[in-house]
Amino acid sequence: MRISCVGAGPAGLYFAIVMKRRNPNHEIVVHERNPAGTTHGWGVVFWDDLLTTLRNNDPDSAQAIADEAVPWSGQVVDVEGQPPLHNGGGGYGICRRRLLQILIERARALGVDVRFESEISELSQVADADLIVAADGVASQLRRHRADRFRPQIEAGRNKYIWLATTQRFPSFTFGFVPTSAGWVWFHAYSFKEGVSTFIVECAPETWKGLGLGTMRADAGLRTLESIFAKHLDGHELISRDSHDNRLPWLSFRTLVNRTWHADNLVLIGDAAHTTHFTIGSGTRLAIDDAIALAAALSEHDSLPGALDAFERRRHRALARVQRDARLSAEWFENLPRYIRYNAPTFFTLLLARRSRLLKRMPARTYLYLRGHYTKLTGRAASPLARIGRRAFPFGSKASRGIFRAEPGTPRR
Template identity: 50%
Template sequence: MKIVCIGAGPAGLYLAISAKLRDAGHDITVIERDPPGATYGWGVVYWDDLLDILYRNDRESAEQIRAASTLWREQVVSLHGTEHAYMGGYGYSVNRAPLLEILAQRATDLDVDVQYEHAAEDLSEFADADLIVVADGANSRTRQRYAEEFGTQVDQGHNPYIWLGTDRVFDMFTFDFEETPEGWIWFHAYPSSSGISTFIVECQDTTWRRLGFDRLGDDESMRLLEDIFDQPLAGHSLISAARGRPASWQRFTQVYNQTWRHENMVLIGDAAHTTHFTLGSGTRLAMTDAVMLAHKLLECEQTSMALKEFDEEGHAMMRMAQASARSSMAWFENTDRYTDRNAVDFCYAMSGRNSLQPPWHYQHHLLTQHLVARKTQRLFGNGLRWARARKRGESLRR
């Protein structure tokens, strides 16, 4: 089968890898409009469920991704920089640039033709392709040309946000909410590589305008944010440019498509669906799409049937994830409704923003604010992580 993937992000590259592993006879080309390494952003987060999938699907790239990742333990929520509350759990983060380098090299090793600086302006260029996989992100130009056929609905979130880096290393997943005379502004940060943390700032639109971010240049914006978050940054700097491209304020793009298939085209990853960044699931869902589609192409005799099953099963799986993401986004767009609470109750409200909590959960939350309980919870988490790593055959030296 001749397959063309439009977009060399995690979705497109991992689809190429997954399809080649299942049938080395596939002729697969991945095209990307940008040059190599011209990615945006800093680190992306994921959890053990993704590592389980990656190790089962392709141990070679999974080991490299895990080696390039940073482990973080616990989550801390701060109000005014003085009140703190905690949530348990652990996760992983990996910088987007090395993640894409690993996937591109693995695809190339499997004889996938990865072409950079190649824009898909006219799909007639791929008239001989049996399948065109559209994986060029939330702002997919290819999907926009066929918006009516896919039943595309695109909405913008209300809150402005900016994706930055910092040379302060946060060892926990950190949320910090600061009150200014113009309103509340907050960040969430996590370690993403040696000596660097990802630092995502968000606020309501009225606060953003009152603080002047709609008028300030890049350097002025960075200085103002460093001043606002002076205490949690502890004298460290914010970094705007990732690989030469300065960060810019954005509003989250919600993407929904009634169908992910049209003729010999199929949407995957953010081109098909998006989930708000406060859930940290975009990369996991993109790579899960890739594995599912590759499996359907192997399992079904006809490509049309493979796309039909992928579309139906994928939509069913995404319903809960997108509903949860919408709830999470709405909570952060209305954060000021909760900021009159103490940090512990504020943290509890945030932890339940996208799911119903059983009655006993609040008492458990209160218990885990104590240091001894947190240490016990961390030990339990370490044991769980060790058991899952051993089960999937991961090296335990880290």
């Protein structure tokens, strides 16, 4: 096949790798509009299950990724004014730029033509391709050409957030919550390479506006956030890669769903097809799963329409629960005042249970009472209440490093 893949993120690059490994005769070109080395965000987080998937599909790139990954151990919730709490589990962080470099090098070694500063905004630019893979993100330009077929729906989240980095090391995945005169501000942090951590700041729009974070110059905004999180940063600075008109690039998360993922010979994967909120940490995993599923469907079916139909059915089923969990997780943080008024152990329990549909529908105390009552009656740690709302594994991981077995009960100090 002649394949044009638009977008050199994890989805597009890994699809090219897997397809070339399945059949070296495929002619694959990956187009990326940005210069080489350009990326958004800082580190990405993943678990052992992703490494297993990578090893099963391309051991060479899997080993390179494993060699670069930085492990983090456990989770910490630190609510100002209360002792920090710790819970088990573990995972990995890796520099997003380094991850992409590994995938680019591997794709090229397999014979994939990776072209930077090659913007594809019209389908006519890749008209000679048998298959066009749109891996060009949530704002996909190619998707717009078949919008009547894909029928995308984008919903902006309520909270404001920003991806930053810091030289402070976070050996555990850390949530830090700090009250301000305008409301709570919190961060999600984890190490992703030696001496550098991802530091995502989130708050309600009223807090963001009340603190003036949307109107400050970039340097003043960083200093304000450093002051708010001074205890956690311990003198280390916050770093922003991007700014717009000398303003920090604050965002509202965009949840994207598409009615269908393919039209004619154009197929969507990764963030062009779907997005899941960053609080469940699944973006990279889902992009790679899309790439593998598409390559498998193309290998299993003789006709392109049949392959794309099979791919779409498979991934729609796989994503249904993940997308629901992501919405519940995002809504939990959007309703933080409902939960943060409890003491730290109870708050941590509610944080870990944030993907429960029942928690959303009833008072937190009622939810906790019913779950605790069931546990006392049966002696079982995982109650039906947890399973109905999906057991609250940290960020949805089923990794063998203990996260799969973590029960969202009262954390240990």
